[in-house]
Amino acid sequence: MSRPEPRAEPAAPAGPVRAAGGRGRAEPGPLARRPGPLWSLGLFRSELSVTFRRLRTLVLLAVLAGIPPLIGIAVRAETGDGGTAGGGGGEGPAFIGQITHNGLFLVFAALAATLPFFLPMTVGVVAGDSIAGEAGAGTLRYLLVAPAGRSRLLLAKFTAVLAFCLAATLTVALSALATGALLFPLGEVTLLSGTAVPLHEGLSRALAIAVAVAASLAGLAALGLFVSTLTDSGVAAMAATVGLLIAVQIVGAIPQLDAVHPYLFTHHWMSFADLLRDPVHWDGLLGNLALQGVYAAVFGSAAWARFTGRDMTV
Incomplete structure (x- = not known):
């Protein structure tokens, strides 16, 4: 695994420092830097740059981009010039x-x-390494020099992971669209409910589906961020996050545990297919968003509590 990009150590706050009451306690002078807002666009841009410039991230996106051509070529080889692959409308x-x-x-x-494993695995790797990778490389303490930096940094990292979720999903969708246009005809789209819609509406629904799939990964992103605050080893955090993903998938596949299935963050992942119905069935989609929101709130809060109370010595 590649090490995080080196960051420059923040400069010391500008302005004089004066003693208070002659007791030796330092107080910031009038030019000292005050705590910044919780959200910082500059910090978010920095996190995006670090995330998407890593070789590991680019390799993960390249692997995702290679999956749709494999599926397209396999279907093309099976059907030949005029045959039809098996199956019908459905999920x-x-x-x-x-x-x-x-x-x-x-x-x-x-x-x-890709949604059952490949997409969430890449998100688990990026989220798991977000904090632990910086700590293991010794660059995290430099990011915390800024006043009120921990909450702001954690929020920026979580938002960057969510941006990666969207980028990974769009990578798969765009690669599939390009492959489908090269190997198969494009035209009027027959929805799962039997309604035929123009191609431009089909493309709009495909974009909505990509966004819905990206939103489905928000709970896993928050879980990975929390795991990342528990260790200074990026490899351990990535392995633990992917391991939890596999464990949840196994639990979701055991019929005897169906009582807990609705509470697993993977339960509504395939609800994106409801966007291909006319009218759209919103129950599964809204249930998925609500479940991902609960996971993001719970594990995001746990990550904040752990990270803001952590004794950072590396």
């Missing part, structure tokens, strides 16, 4: 049955294929 792998009729369905099939 998950059943989208493959529609790809030969309309290449836009490769977007839906690729997202359905």
Whole structure:
């Protein structure tokens, strides 16, 4: 795993420092820097730059971009020039049955294929390394020199991880769209409810689905951020986050544990298919957003409590 990008140590606050009452206690002078706002666009841009300039991040995005062509080539090889792949309208792998009729369905099939593991694995790696990687490299303490820096830094890192969720999802969608346009015809889209819509509306629904899939990863992003505050080892944090993901997937696949399935952050992941119905079925989509919001609030608060109370010695 690559080490985090080196950061310059922040300069000391400008302005004089004077003693108070002759007792030796220093107080900031009139030019001293005061605590900044909780949200800082400059800090967010810095976190985005660090996240997307890492070789590991670029490799993960490249792997995601390579999955849709593999699916498209496999479907093309199976169907030949005029055949039809098996399957029909429905969720998950059943989208493959529609790809030969309309290449836009490769977007839906690729997202359905990558969402159970590949997409969340990349998010788990990035989120798990967000704090622990900086601590292990010794660069985290320099970021905390700024006044009120911990809450602001944590918020910037979480937002950067969410931006990666969207970037990873769009990478899969755009790669699938390009592959589908090259290998299969594009045209009017027949929705799962049987309604035919123009191509431009199908593209709009594909974009909405990509955003919905990215939002589905918010709970995992918060969980990974919390795990990242528990250790100074980026590798350990990444492994623990991915391990938790696998454990949740296993629990979700055991019928005898169906009582806890609605509380797992993976439970509504495939609800994005409801955006391909007319009218749209909102129950699953809204339930997914609510569940991801609960996970983000719970584990985001736990990460804040751990990070702001942590004795940073590295």
